Amino acid sequence: MLTFPKNVLVLLSHASYFVPDEFRDNLEDYMKANNDRVLKNFSDFWTKFLISDEISKDQIIEVWFSRAIWDPNRARNAFDIFRETDFWWLKLWKKPLTEDQKEYLLKNYYDNHHSLIKEKIKELKKEHKNIFVIDIHDTWNLLMGEDYSKDKLKEVLFPELALCDSEWFTLNDEIRKVVDKSFRKNLKLETVWNWPYKYSFTSSNYADKQNWVYTLQAEFWRYLLIDEISQTYNPNVEKLKNPLCKTLTEIWEYLERL
Numbered sequence: 001m002l003t004f005p006k007n008v009l010v011l012l013s014h015a016s017y018f019v020p021d022e023f024r025d026n027l028e029d030y031m032k033a034n035n036d037r038v039l040k041n042f043s044d045f046w047t048k049f050l051i052s053d054e055i056s057k058d059q060i061i062e063v064w065f066s067r068a069i070w071d072p073n074r075a076r077n078a079f080d081i082f083r084e085t086d087f088w089w090l091k092l093w094k095k096p097l098t099e100d101q102k103e104y105l106l107k108n109y110y111d112n113h114h115s116l117i118k119e120k121i122k123e124l125k126k127e128h129k130n131i132f133v134i135d136i137h138d139t140w141n142l143l144m145g146e147d148y149s150k151d152k153l154k155e156v157l158f159p160e161l162a163l164c165d166s167e168w169f170t171l172n173d174e175i176r177k178v179v180d181k182s183f184r185k186n187l188k189l190e191t192v193w194n195w196p197y198k199y200s201f202t203s204s205n206y207a208d209k210q211n212w213v214y215t216l217q218a219e220f221w222r223y224l225l226i227d228e229i230s231q232t233y234n235p236n237v238e239k240l241k242n243p244l245c246k247t248l249t250e251i252w253e254y255l256e257r258l
Contacts, residue, residue, distance in 0.1 A: 003054075004056065004059070005132075005248070005249060005252035005253075006124075006127070007124050007127070007128035007130060007131050007132065008055075008059060008132045008134070008248050008249075008251075008252055009059055009060075009117075009120060009131065009132070009134075010051065010060045010134055011062075011133065011134065011136065012044070012051075012061070012063065013044075013063050013072045013135055013137065014043050014063065014067055014071075014072075014073065015043070016043060016062070016063055016066055017036060017045055017066045017068075018065055019065070019066050019068055019069060023069060023097075026094050026097075027039070027068070027093065027094070028090070028091050028092060028093065028094055030090065030146040030147070031092065033146075034148075038146070039066065039068065041087075041140060041142070041144045042066065042067065042068060042092075043066055043067065044136075044137045044138045046138055046222065046237075047136045047138050047220070047225070048062070049225050049226075049233065050220065050237065050240055050241060050244055051241070052242055052245040054242075054245050055245060061113075061116055061117055063113055069105050069109065070082060070102075070105050070106060070109060070110050071083065072113050072114070072202065073137075073201050074201050075201055082097060082102055082105075084096065087143060088152075090146065117202075117206060118206075121133070121213060125211070125213070129212055130212045130214070130252070130256065130258065131212065131213045132214050132215075132216075132248070132251055132255060133203070133206055133214070133215040134216050134218055134248065135202045135203050135217045136218050137217065137218065138219065138220045138221070138222040138224075138225055139196075139219045139222060140158075140222050141158060141221070141228060142222075142228040151229070158219070158221055159191075159192040159196075159219075159221065160189045160190055160224065161187065161189040161219070161220055161221065162192050162195060162196065162197065163179065163180070163192070163219075164193070164194055164197050164199070164203065164216070164217040164218075164219070165193070165194070165217075166198065166200060166203060166204045166207075167194050167198055169204055169207060170203050170204060170207035170214060170216060171209075171214055171215075172209060175214060175251075175254070175255070176193075178250075179251055180193070182247045182251055183218075183247055186243035186244070186246050186250070187240055187244060188243075197219065202215075203216060203217045212255075214255070220240075224237060224240065225237045
């Protein structure tokens, strides 16, 4: 049985589609239709299926609110931290959020989330020299319309596994090679680096190589986790759980030898 290292922190930044009650009525009706299918599609809800029971809940920071109300993987002042549409340019809100509502959401949700990450890294640094932070996402290939008849597959599909270190900003070359080799060996997936995303706010914001804090964003192809059309569980995801846990353990073992 794997003993998961205590100095690895797992982030699930888009793992929820929950919208607070006071905002839910303002969502466009098609966002909530058919068991919230379009709202779910605007999340990475299924990344939870990748998390092994060997990883302590104390080492997982999971955002509990939809990116529809704010995007935790954006800077606080980013132009797109509040979106008006989803990926298929479907309107999210019947009425635009007011500036007061936005500030309320930032103070009560965004600020609390990022304060928690900072405090957790600070806490881990008291006990460990090296910290490895992985922010796990999934990449969608199905553009969902207001109803099933308008669904459309993307013309260019995402890769099976996209890894982002903001073009060598969050990892050095040797660690990057170890990370790539371990993912390929254990998960049996082809890796692509810094495409389609060359930059990630969360991983870049918390990387501190000078002080041995290394970060990585990982984007898993959503079809590996679910059937996107029906949004139902894909049992093959079980083949990824333990290998991912093993990969993170191997990366930690390498960092400990530095």
